[in-house]
Amino acid sequence: MNLLKTTATVPEIARRNGVIRAGSRVVPEEVPIAFSYGGSTHAVMMGTPADLEDFAAGFSLTEGIITSADEIEEISVVDEGRGLDVQVTLAEDKEDALRTRRRHMAGPVGCGLCGIESIDQAIRPVPDVSAVLLALTLKDVTDAAASLNDAQPLHAETHAVHGAGFFVPGKGLIAVREDVGRHNALDKLAGALVRQGIEGPSGVVVVTSRISVEMVQKTAILGSALLIAISAPTALAIRTAEEAGMTLIALTRGEDFEVFTRTDRITTGVVADVA
Template identity: 85%
Template structure:
């Protein structure tokens, strides 16, 4: 159990309609979260101190350290005072593989991605999800985004965190995780779905942020073939989604949205005029 809270109260001076008001605002906490394997720190993330077991599982999955829950023997969260150390005990063969991977690392990572040592690894080939059969309607896409927006208590309180949800047609939103970091939120979601035994191919990932290539990579590793966002994608994210056979939907506003890749999974119903 850690002593860190997810929010704090900060004093503020607010100007509204020309009127100055002195008051306070609830803001999210952000702390260093280390992931350690076999007693050695692998990466340190800045994030929200909640759902740390999910975070550890999801991070381990999306970074290629594990491929199933069976490869993790234990997770312990240690409060280090200024941050949290999430200590993961892996099965022996996975521990040996990670140790060998560390020995081959050339030096400190400077590209902003965790546990990688080259540009080639940053541009890694993602799993192929082109064969995932899933049909969605505009109504279901709108339902997924609306459900995510309504299931973020930390965001409602602070207006300063990202959310990631896993939506299964016919069942609704089955998991939601929040974090100050959009990648962290998706890692936590991946961990939650894996721990609950959910299959990524059965549903779609919904996020409250723009779509960067890392979000596409993490979604594909989870096994989901559809990624929906309220903001726009990057060009690299689009190319990566296309290579993976993933459906990329962005700029979602109700039943209005833009499809960038694999539109065949969406029953739009109407063919628009082409300018």
């Protein structure tokens, strides 16, 4: 098996319009992806084996292992047969800090909460993005969601993956990443942006999934002050977005959407007023 393939074609029996037929379907691959630092595995995620360098950089950023892309010296991907080991070489001071953190880790935990040891760390304080002046028109909001739907080739082929994109008013969608995991897709997007030197406050994160607290945390760490989603937010996600000064927009369907926090960043004019 090629662990870097993103899809597989499988046989199926389908019933449609009352007719049963044998056929096949393209489905996404899902493999164990380990992140190793200094030769030691830090976390293992189940994900789509694509954009792995972006995934490593974004995971390192949103988990607080690095604060900028230049703190990573090298990323290499090793096929271990049953999974992929993404080996990250950090700058020396970051390696030392991670070794200290690792000594205090309680053990592996679930997706989106890797390397934490307490409830306080799970509900960690988020960066304050309240001073970001970026604003959106009503059309910007609907365009951001619509353009993400049109920019997901893996989802178009499989109908089984999440997408995360970065929308800049006046430029459109400038980056998109996909994965079977919604947290993974956002980490891949974060990694793509930091590796390209794109500043989080310059645009909007838009996702195809529901908004959980981790999605708000990761968006705030990236520095973006606006998060748009196709599905609904959790109550904790709303409270966390409010604490961060983030504008949370959800249930974006066609021209309809709901704004839960910092509504002042949404204007009714043709051009957003950021003054």
